[in-house]
Amino acid sequence: MSDYLWFEGIPFPTAVNEKEIIEEIRNIFVIRDEDTVILTYPKSGSNWLREIVCLIQTKGDPNWIQSVHIWECSPWIETKNGYPRLINKEGPRLITSHLPFHLFPKSFFSSKAKIIYVIRNPRDVLVSGYFFWSKTKFVKNPESLTTYFEWFIKGNVAYGSWFEHTHAWLSMRERDNFLPLSYEDIKKARLGTGRITLQ
Template identity: 75%
Template sequence: MSAYFWFEGIPFPAMLYKREIIKESRDKFVIRDEDTVIVTYPKSGTNWLIEIVCLIQTKGNPKWIQSVPTWERSPWIETKKELSMLINMEGPRLMSSHLPFHLFPKSFFRSKAKVIYVIRNPRDVLVSGYFFGRNTNLIDNPESLGTYIERFLKGNVPYGSWFEHTRDWLSMRKNDNFLLLSYEDMKENTRGTIRKICDFLGKKLEPDELDLVLKYSSFQAMKENKMYNFSIIRKDVNINGLVLMRKGVPGDWKNHFTVAQAENFDKVFQEKMAGFSPGLFPWK
């Protein structure tokens, strides 16, 4: 894993992240009461949620999302350039992070800031991460899906173990300033999810405004939005014709796992997520 550095047990792609910035964001960055943070494990629907929240803020008007890149509307806490942007931003801020619980800014835990956390079937997360990684030079590309499954189950992938990330963040689920969403529910009932986010953020949308949020956060609309679809990304990241949005379909893992791989994954999932109600995880 030469393309990584490790910080407190978590591997980070060295091209995008710096140890001192992650440390600074944890120890010094001040999250304010009025801020909203979108937190996910990678490949769980982060950018889709950012589009939805941004559209809720503009009552469905697409001008903002079509003129400002995703990472400037909701900067990442753990990258140098975007952390500086956040520090200098006035008023309520929207920000994003994949950071595990123990590396998250300490100031958050003393604040009333709101976190929206999205979980997704880890099998789909794994497949999405595998194909994403194969099209970039950000990580060491595994020779096969089987190799990647082994790495994923051990936590030797960007941001570490899905199981630990999810377990630790779910410890917040009864807090008033924490909203838990699932990618699968977002897909199945997008309108209901938007209403849930509005309630959580104290926003009110008229029916026609909600229709606009639905329209401009659809898979097709986002695929065509240049401010979202990676067509303006940094030139030093080799993206080999990368498309950020591949399928966006729950259950795609079934097209890629062998029966043995699926059984082994289930076994590890049961062990690692013991103690959680199965109803918490809405995937089949």
């Protein structure tokens, strides 16, 4: 899979990621106490949650998210475009990431910054990922759902193994500044048929 940048066992799309940036994020970037991070495995609802959090921050006023691209409101920390925006951004930052636990900024673990982690049923992540990646030019196109399934099970997809990603991040669930949410619960709450519960 030559379309990936492999870094410490994790495949990243070369179109948006660079090894130097990922290293700098982990070792040097400072997560501030007032920052909020939206963290997911790919295809688990990150863009949906970004819009929800942006609306919460503006007390329901949609002007901000309607006038500013969502990538500006909450940049992806690990991307070539997002990282420079976050370095110089003042005030509380809203940050988005797919980074696995072991590559996340070390500064977070001694901060009071908040992480909202969304987990989604892996079957839905698999199917959504297959259709997303097969229509983009970011990575090698999976020839079939069967092929993508094999890659997914082995962790040979963007951002690595869903199983390792979620297991590592959910180990943080007892921390006060870590909020785990279920994609399925958010969906039920949106439809008025359920409540969001902590995982």
